[in-house]
Amino acid sequence: MHSKFLSALAASVCAVLLMVTCTASTHLPVYQPAVPTVTEPEPVVPPDALPYDFSLPVPQSEPVENEYFADAAFVGDSRTDGFCLFSGAGGDNLTSTGLSVFTLETKKAIRTDTGTLTVLEALERKQYGKVYLNLGVNELGYNNDDAFYRAYCAAIDAIRARQPDAVIYVQTLIPLNEGRVRASGGASYLKNEKLLRYNSMICRAAQEKRVPLLDLYTEFAVDGQLPEDFSRDGIHLTAAHYAIQLNYFKTHTVTMEQLNVTPQPTEVPS
Numbered sequence: 001m002h003s004k005f006l007s008a009l010a011a012s013v014c015a016v017l018l019m020v021t022c023t024a025s026t027h028l029p030v031y032q033p034a035v036p037t038v039t040e041p042e043p044v045v046p047p048d049a050l051p052y053d054f055s056l057p058v059p060q061s062e063p064v065e066n067e068y069f070a071d072a073a074f075v076g077d078s079r080t081d082g083f084c085l086f087s088g089a090g091g092d093n094l095t096s097t098g099l100s101v102f103t104l105e106t107k108k109a110i111r112t113d114t115g116t117l118t119v120l121e122a123l124e125r126k127q128y129g130k131v132y133l134n135l136g137v138n139e140l141g142y143n144n145d146d147a148f149y150r151a152y153c154a155a156i157d158a159i160r161a162r163q164p165d166a167v168i169y170v171q172t173l174i175p176l177n178e179g180r181v182r183a184s185g186g187a188s189y190l191k192n193e194k195l196l197r198y199n200s201m202i203c204r205a206a207q208e209k210r211v212p213l214l215d216l217y218t219e220f221a222v223d224g225q226l227p228e229d230f231s232r233d234g235i236h237l238t239a240a241h242y243a244i245q246l247n248y249f250k251t252h253t254v255t256m257e258q259l260n261v262t263p264q265p266t267e268v269p270s
Contacts, residue, residue, distance in 0.1 A: 052259050054207045057215035058169075058252040066090055068253065071129035073166075075104075075119055075159070079174070079236055080134045086239040087246040092128070094119050100138045101151040105158065123162040131163055132214075132249070134171040136198045137235065141189040149201045156209045167256055170206050172199040172217040174245075177226040180234025190235065192224055212254050219248050 072091035074080050077099045084093035096109030099119070110122040123131070133155065139148050159168055173195050181190045199217050206213040220226055226234065230241045237245070 051261050052212075052254070054210050054212070055203075056213075057172075057218075058212045058254055060251055061253050063247075063250045064253055065250075068250070069130070072132060073123060073128045073130070073163075074132045074134075075123075076132075076134035077138055079137060080132070082236050082239070083242050083245055087242040089246050089249070091130075091132075092122075094122050098138055099135065101135050101148065101155045102139070102142075104135070104155050120158055120162060123159060128163055128166045130167045130169060131159055132169045132171065133159065134173075134216075136173045136202065137190075137195075140191070140194050140198065141187060145197065145201065148198065149205060152202060152205050153209055156205065156211055160209075160211075165256070167254060167259065168211045169214050170202060170211055171214045172202055174216045174219075174237070175221045175224065175226045177228050177231055177234035180226075180228060180231055182234075184233040186234060210259070212259065214249070214252055216245065216248065219244065 066089055069089045069091040072089075073094050074084050074089075074091055075094045076083075077095060078097040081093065081095040081097065083089070084091070084095065094110055096107060096119070099107060099109065105118055105120050108116040108118055110117045110119060112122065112125070117125075135152070135155065136148075142148060156168060156170065159166075175192050176190055176195060178191060181187075196217075203213060220230070229238075231237055
């Protein structure tokens with residue numbers, strides 16, 4: 001009996017000694033609370049601080065009032081003349097029926113109190129805040145696409161030389177309604193296939209010359225045509241439909257400051 005008691009006591013003492021030895025010789029890990037990782041947010045660059053993308057049409061913007069066009073010059077052919085006459089936009093009408101990029105510098109078409117001037121001469125008479133350029137329909141009869149492109153680029157350069165502080169808007173051509181063109185006896189070269197090719201060159205010229213592009217074609221095209229009831233001859237809009245063009249102009253504007261934003265320098269990691 002005593003023997004069993006002593007054996008049990010000895011076993012208990014050994015267990016206690018073993019626990020003390022393990023506690024003394026083993027370094028238990030110390031709990032460290034996790035420190036949350038803080039990720040710095042990417043800086044948000046406001047759109048106005050980004051370099052302007054001249055490869056895309058002017059994005060939609062807050063609408064402006066007609067007063068916006070008070071210091072605008074509208075340069076173009078009879079289509080632009082119709083806009084000036086019927087839209088109510090205001091601004092200066094520097095247009096002529098039959099005007100083209102090839103005659104912009106030579107055709108005396110703008111009547112003034114001092115005589116008849118070319119469009120480029122008329123642009124030298126005062127400073128504008130905006131110049132809207134829309135040419136290309138009368139040129140569809142030419143069979144030299146490269147000549148058209150070079151003349152269109154030269155037109156932008158000539159306008160900029162006379163109006164260095166103006167926003168120069170160039171415009172894609174509104175589509176034709178070919179059925180109406182044929183019915184009204186329009187020229188056989190008035191076809192949307194070539195018009196689209198010229199629009200492509202106008203877009204390329206806008207990017208090359210770094211001027212904002214207004215995409216009127218997309219605004220008016222339905223299945224590649226101008227809707228039949230938008231025009232009597234398939235070329236010119238009816239008076240009421242110039243309101244669509246005006247509304248597009250009023251909701252697609254840019255400032256000279258936006259166009260002249262320089263790219264932000266890239267930080268090089270040290």
